[in-house]
Amino acid sequence: MPEQLPKEIFNWISDRSSQLKSVDAYAKAIQAVSGKIPAHILVDFIESLRSFNSSIARLELELGNNGYSFDDLAHLTAMVNAAEKDKSHVGGEETP
Numbered sequence: 001m002p003e004q005l006p007k008e009i010f011n012w013i014s015d016r017s018s019q020l021k022s023v024d025a026y027a028k029a030i031q032a033v034s035g036k037i038p039a040h041i042l043v044d045f046i047e048s049l050r051s052f053n054s055s056i057a058r059l060e061l062e063l064g065n066n067g068y069s070f071d072d073l074a075h076l077t078a079m080v081n082a083a084e085k086d087k088s089h090v091g092g093e094e095t096p
Contacts, residue, residue, distance in 0.1 A: 013080040
């Protein structure tokens with residue numbers, strides 16, 4: 001596995017991590033108001049899921065094209081999250 005993530009993949013993994021937090025927040029909100037969910041919340045939730053699925057498919061393709069396995073995604077996500085938290089450098093460039 002290559003030692004440095006290309007910036008584009010780093011950003012996609014970062015976006016994926018943010019999307020997971022968003023989807024999780026929607027799921028918790030829906031559980032909290034069970035039975036009384038406004039339609040606009042459900043529409044937003046469904047759109048978030050569609051976007052997430054599309055992003056995952058694109059990320060899986062790009063990982064494969066850059067010598068990574070999709071099975072490495074959990075490890076790569078942890079790397080990206082740690083890099084963002086520590087404001088460290090990945091791929092020789094500052095993280096966004």
